[in-house]
Amino acid sequence: MPKLHRIRRGPGRIADFDRAVLRRISRWPHGNHDAFFRKLSASATKGKLWFAVAGALATVPGKPRRAAVHGLLALGVASAVTNLGFKALLPRTRPLPEHLPVFRFVHPQPTSSSMPSGHSASAVAFTLGVSFVHPAAGALLAPVAAGVAYSRVHTGAHWPSDVVFGSAIGAGAALLTRRWWPARAEQPEQRRSDEALPRIADGAGLAIVVNAKGGSYSPETGEVLRETFPNAHIREAGDDDDVTAVIEEAAALPGTKALGVWGGDGTVGTAAAAAVEHGLPLLVLPGGTLNHFARDAGIATLEDAVAAAAAGSGIRADLGLVTAGRGQDGTDEVREFAMLNTASIGVYPNLVRRRERLQGALGKPLAGLIAGLRTFGAASPTTLLIDGVRHRIWILYLGRGRYYPRDLAPLARPVMDDGVLDIRMVTADEPFARLRLLWGVLTGTAGSSKVTHLREASRISVQALDAPLVLAVDGEPLPGVRSAEFSVGPGHLRVYSPAAGTAGSSMRTTLIRP
Incomplete structure (x- = not known):
């Protein structure tokens, strides 16, 4: 007899285990704990409890906010796999009223398949997702998640094996999303000449x-x-x-x-x-x-x-x-100017502006996620010839020096004289490029996506093949550009800088305010 059929009919070790646990629970006397578990179970229906927790965490910038996002992603995956997948594949009748005292039995009982427990999957997925980013918050949520999982058995909504299987699905979903948000490599210590x-x-x-x-x-x-x-x-x-x-x-x-x-x-x-x-x-x-x-x-x-x-x-x-050519063939008007920090072509300036508007309220990670989804959802790629190779790109980002982290949100430059251009391209050359990119932005894997190309060089040339470009250099836009060349003058600039360990000294000169 197939295993699935045995689970549905009841015989077998799993069914024996389920009935033994329910008999033990049914012997417990009536008390306040019955009302507590009914309310706890109801609070987690459709994820209400976890959305409330995520909302509370999101009010605190930094790790708590990132933990909320990670927890909700894990919950979403677990819920989809459970409700759209396993419940259809593994139909199972829920416990009957004779298996538990009537005062403990949930009314009305859910009508979907008992196998597996969606409440348990969501509880474990959210809690583990949070703990990967914020272990202390995860530890505080662990007893709540365990209580929600147990409440489904206590109220007769699920067999114990449903809860075990659902919890395993939740743990797997959380582990999957952990790969989506890989730990960032540590940036090197600041080095100066x-x-x-x-x-x-x-x-x-x-x-x-x-x-x-x-x-x-x-x-x-x-x-x-x-x-x-x-x-x-x-x-x-x-x-x-x-x-x-x-x-x-x-x-x-x-x-x-x-x-x-x-x-x-x-x-x-x-x-x-x-x-x-x-x-x-x-x-x-x-x-x-x-x-x-x-x-x-x-x-x-x-x-x-x-x-x-x-x-x-x-x-x-x-x-x-930077040498930028304007006019019909890029030679009518040639301008040369310095680049201290960054240059970009494509939608990168729009992404940065959106992120900066949002990050005060949401923090950089969540602001970057929302800005990326909004920007790439509506953006159109630009066709360029980059070092003689034709590309359709959404972003061409150039940093004067290596920036960290190595993804689409470079923030810090610890070395000022490494002699390289940090080149980051997001292309539309690959099949399903927009979907790949949006998925990478959503899951934090845009830096390792097939549409993202990271490299370093000392020189790069760009030529517009369609309409003229808008080239932004150190935040200053230059429209009408047909061609541009970028290079690095290693160590050419001498700049005053406080000796190591003295920046932000106790000296108090009057500050100038806007």
């Missing part, structure tokens, strides 16, 4: 350009900088000024020993190119919105910049070089 630079205590020999058009500029900016560097030459570039020309003039001033800049990363990049051309070290004053380069150089505040300049402490950094 120290460089002795001219000491500038009061601003003598320092030429500073302030971009008054954006960033965190306020009317107080020039006043505070003059108080901080009383002997520096300070020039504010207003709406009627060409910032590039003002920076060139400042760098060429007689007696200039260092070039300072206050502004966003685009302005800092222009100043970096001028500093390299004139053989000057660069002092970055964090006056932009995000200050990516300044932070990577160890300058998070104005105090850090002042301390580095006074001590003559600096580092060597690579400088990215």
